[in-house]
Amino acid sequence: MTLYGVGLGPGDAGLVTVRGREVLEAADVVYSPGRLSRTVATEYVPESRIGDVDFPMTRDEEELRRAWKEAAAEIAPQAREGTVAFVTLGDPNVYSTFGHLRRTLAAFHPDVELETVPGVSAVSAFTTTLGVEIRAGSSLTLHEANGDLPTEPDQLVLFKVTDAPATHEQLVDAGYEVWYGRRLYMEQGETVVTDDPDELAERDYYTLAYAEKPDAGAEPATAAFETDVAGQTPTEVSSR
Template sequence: MSGNRLIGVGVGPGDPELVTVKGVNALRDAEVVVVPVMDTLEQGRAEATVLHYVSADKVVRVVFALNERTDRARREAAWDAAGRRVAELLRAHSAVAFATIGDPNVYSTFTYLAQTVAELVPGTVVETVPGITAMQDLAARSGAVLTEGTEPLTLVPVTAGAAVLKDALEGPGTVVAYKFGRLAAEVATALRETGRTEGAVWGSALGLPGESIRPAAELAGLDAGTLPYLSTLIVPAPRDGGRGGKL
């Protein structure tokens, strides 16, 4: 039995100042910090953030086929290979951290990694350190209020299809959409058809040099090919402007 620790550390949406103290301590305390990279090997947000807090010689880059959206078998093969690599590291070290953008329990590759590693190294203790999410960062930077009183909050990945987003928009409360960059036209249509365009805002590269925060009304005129895949949309709940009415 191993008993060694695999820690998924949420490092936020990209701004290195949005890593929690607990997250920084977890990165520094681990013997090895794994960062996911695409098979094209360019530096990702997680790696860039981690390097603000730990030295490069402590970081191990592990390839995930993150740029592959259509070939499920290829994606799963990459996840399996990454799991085997991290399992090797875990057998040699008592604590291995895996840095993931956002939060490790919200649409994170850490989920797949932890499942694979736990099977390969029995006795592995899996832990997570929560991270600030893109919707929280966009809300703070744009002034959009995510929820008030008894309003529900619905989070959808637009990779599941624009119809899923439209269904959410037809319901109550605030809707947040992740990963919609390549479906900007469909998102604009869903907003228009549900009457939810006004007050909605989208953002990308939050806290980074290429940061963009704009009204969702502008989506209809944009080329989806120019929008980052990791774009975030906030559609606030319809509100009457009163105070405390929903408490």
Template sequence: MTVYGVGLGPGDADLVTVKGRRVLESVATVYSPGRLSRSVALEHVAESKIGDLEFPMTRDPDELRSAWKDAATEVASEAREDDVAFVTLGDPNVYSTFGHLRRTLDTFHPEIELEVVPGVSAMTAFATALDVEVEAGTGLALQEAEGGSVSTDPDRMILFKVTDAPATYETLTEAGYDVQFGRRLFMQQGETVVTDDPSDVDDRDYYTLAYAERRGLERDLATAEFDVEGTAKREEST
């Protein structure tokens, strides 16, 4: 039998992939590590099919290892009888809790088969929500920004876990970046916010990200010329 790591996407139940939905419908149990992923999964399966896993709110490594060993034991026990799924927001292999389960299963239950079903990640969904185009050939760095600590080397960055938006904004604007923030993008829970004003997202929220682009970047694209022509034509018609 198999444990499927299923990415649920950024939080909108309609953004679960077709394969992800099929897996959720086919397995015996759908394990959820948290309230938000549970609520998305419930749009696709009955509540009786959900298996909740409890994890302590701590950074203590011993407590966390103990919790993951218990979770892996439960998941492996069910997986010996039938296929099961472990769901996570975003993609299972990108800043996800699924990595902890996979490592623990590999160590203590190596006989269990694992398969990952990718999901839409906030790192790609942000571009649509913020109306940002990441052009072909563009470099794009990903980094966490918890507490306002960020690097100012890359030309373009996606920052997530932005828990101190004002400090992040100050650091980046002083370093020559334009900055946009997005909170709970494509999520059904909570208010979605897209803004370039850090005061709009100054309360701590784990699901806040930012896009930073160095001012004055040149875009060497054949069709970039159309932007200039289109602007001129619109001005002529008004």
């Protein structure tokens, strides 16, 4: 049988894909690593078919490895006998807890079949909310907001901005303009979109930042028309 890693999208149950919903409704058991993903899953799965696994929010590598191994040991027997789903907010392959589970299963339970069901990522939710276009030819980097941040790309999307004022100072010093989004499309907690880091002084794991260098790259091409001096057929031009 199969273990499905199902992306639930950013937190709004209406943004779960059709394929994701089909897998959830057919699964014998659906494992959730946290309260928010569980809340979304219960829109499609009764509580009686949801199991919990512990993925602690810590940087202690020993504790994390123990938790991943225990989760894999819990899930593997179920996946050998039936259809199992592991749900995660966003997309299973983008900054997701499912990656830890997949690697642990490959190491200790390599016979378990895996399939990924993509979901709407936090990046898509963020760019949609801000009206940001990631244009062709742009240099875009995804990065966690900890340690030294890259300063070369035209555009940055930062995950897990838990210290917005410190992140803001570092990015502005590097020449970026910065906007923030917190709990976008989530049904729990307050949604905030702002360019003021002081509004986000309270730490929240579900905060992203978008940073852009104002003069980086060419303006996007647009279709415009002008009539030549002879009054002949308009000529399409690209404005930059």
